[in-house]
Amino acid sequence: MPRRAYSVHVAVAPTKNLDRMEWLVEKATEVGLDRLTFLRCARSERRELKLDRLEKIAISALKQSGQTWLPQLDELTDYAAFIPTLEPATSFIAHLAEGERTALSQVAARGANCCVLIGPEGDFTPAEINLALERGIRPVTLGESRLRTETAALAAAHTVHIAHEFYAAANVSQTNKR
Numbered sequence: 001m002p003r004r005a006y007s008v009h010v011a012v013a014p015t016k017n018l019d020r021m022e023w024l025v026e027k028a029t030e031v032g033l034d035r036l037t038f039l040r041c042a043r044s045e046r047r048e049l050k051l052d053r054l055e056k057i058a059i060s061a062l063k064q065s066g067q068t069w070l071p072q073l074d075e076l077t078d079y080a081a082f083i084p085t086l087e088p089a090t091s092f093i094a095h096l097a098e099g100e101r102t103a104l105s106q107v108a109a110r111g112a113n114c115c116v117l118i119g120p121e122g123d124f125t126p127a128e129i130n131l132a133l134e135r136g137i138r139p140v141t142l143g144e145s146r147l148r149t150e151t152a153a154l155a156a157a158h159t160v161h162i163a164h165e166f167y168a169a170a171n172v173s174q175t176n177k178r
Contacts, residue, residue, distance in 0.1 A: 003069060004032075007113045008160045011037040011082060012153040013120035016045035024150040025054045029061035029071055033157045037074040039082060043122045049076045079128055086115055088136030093117040094156060095124050095139060096146065104140040108160040109167035116140070116156040121149055 010033060014021045021038075028036060038049050051073050062070050090111035092104060108114050117124075117132065124132075133139065142155050 004164075005112060006109075006160075006164050007034040008032065008157050009035040009037065009113065009115040010118060010153045010157050011039050011077075011115060012118040012149060013039045013041045013044045013079075014046045014049055014076070015121060015149050018046075020148070020150045021046075021049075022054065022057050024153055025057050025071075025073070026061040027154050028157050029058045029067060030065040031154070031158050032067055032069075032161060033071045034069065035072040035074065036153075037082065038076045039079050039117070040076050041079045041120050041128060042125045043120045045120060047076075051075065080131065083131055083135050083137070086135065086137060087113065088138075091115040091117070091132075091137045092140040093124070093129065093132040093137050094142050094152060095119060095129050097123065097126065097129055099139060101139040101141040104142055104156060104159045105163050105166075107138065107140065108163035114160045116153075116160070118149060118153045118156060 010028065012024070025036065040047065054073055058070055058073060061067075090113050092107065092115070094104065094116055095101075104116065117137070119128070129139070142152055142159065147155060
């Protein structure tokens with residue numbers, strides 16, 4: 001099966017409970033995540049992470065789900081060092097702080113690549129949000145519900161897929177009308 005025309009990258013602060021991160025890796029692999037970066041944020045509860053077990057879980061989920069591509073799993077990375085590596089036009093920060101945010105579903109299909117930042121339990125700090133915004137990374141919401149970290153990361157990945165499918169279907173519909 002050919003690779004999709006777009007890629008889905010989620011950067012998430014790992015939870016204290018490793019079982020929840022294992023669940024995320026399994027489910028994100030099943031829905032078709034291309035890359036998962038683990039972020040060390042100010043409010044992160046986990047300061048180290050071993051990828052060996054997570055990679056085995058991803059391989060198992062890949063085989064079970066029939067996906068073709070194994071997601072890239074990145075080592076735990078400092079948030080401040082990670083932000084400058086992002087392309088602002090296709091990167092988004094999902095946070096709970098006050099302020100204007102656009103629904104991820106409305107902006108996720110605008111580019112070929114998409115990276116969504118998901119904070120730790122307790123959210124990103126105001127300084128972390130400002131760092132992203134100053135870099136041009138756009139604030140988004142995943143909906144009305146307050147989600148746990150691993151649920152938000154999975155919801156973000158799936159939302160990007162749905163947005164691309166909707167966008168592709170709308171373009172086909174517009175082409176057929178011409």
